[in-house]
Amino acid sequence: MTLILPGIHSLDQHITTLLSNPESYRPRRCPCGHAKLWCHGCYTRQSDRKDLGEPCLNPVPIPRFYCPECGCTCSVLPECIPPRSWYLWEVRQVILLLLLVGNSIGRTHASNCSRACRKTIERWWRRFRDCFPTFSSHLLPHFPCLGRHAGFTDFWRSLLGLRPLSQAMCLLHQEKVTVP
Numbered sequence: 087m088t089l090i091l092p093g094i095h096s097l098d099q100h101i102t103t104l105l106s107n108p109e110s111y112r113p114r115r116c117p118c119g120h121a122k123l124w125c126h127g128c129y130t131r132q133s134d135r136k137d138l139g140e141p142c143l144n145p146v147p148i149p150r151f152y153c154p155e156c157g158c159t160c161s162v163l164p165e166c167i168p169p170r171s172w173y174l175w176e177v178r179q180v181i182l183l184l185l186l187v188g189n190s191i192g193r194t195h196a197s198n199c200s201r202a203c204r205k206t207i208e209r210w211w212r213r214f215r216d217c218f219p220t221f222s223s224h225l226l227p228h229f230p231c232l233g234r235h236a237g238f239t240d241f242w243r244s245l246l247g248l249r250p251l252s253q254a255m256c257l258l259h260q261e262k263v264t265v266p
């Protein structure tokens with residue numbers, strides 16, 4: 087099972103917080119209700135794909151916890167890392183914004199420096215469009231002011247003007263919605 091710690095917006099912040107305040111990652115409760123989870127090491131993700139000449143942060147440690155009551159383990163991702171993707175939410179936010187203002191897939195691919203391939207960008211875009219009815223119905227209660235932006239493009243442009251994509255995806259994940 088994967089939980090997400092809100093408010094961690096970058097890999098730098100994640101690594102600093104893990105070192106300075108590792109307790110902030112410990113879930114208050116297991117889904118079974120038990121309150122005292124044990125630290126259970128880390129696994130690593132290769133989430134740093136910027137390749138901009140800065141020191142690479144890979145491998146990125148992701149803390150795990152164990153519940154002595156039900157025997158389940160869980161990992162706790164920082165908000166900036168998607169549960170099922172190599173690319174950070176910030177990478178996908180840039181791509182989504184480029185597409186939302188009307189760029190074609192080809193132009194978006196040519197102008198982004200994420201190295202995400204054209205097929206990947208196409209897949210993300212399709213998923214966002216397909217999932218819009220589900221995503222918007224779960225996000226609207228959190229952002230009632232978006233109610234007047236009923237369409238896909240206006241809704242996402244307005245939301246991303248208010249909050250980062252990672253925060254929207256974190257809210258969806260907390261409501262058990264599968265995020266792309």
Ligand SMILES: [Zn+2]
Nearest residue numbers: 116118153156
């Ligand atoms: Zn448990």
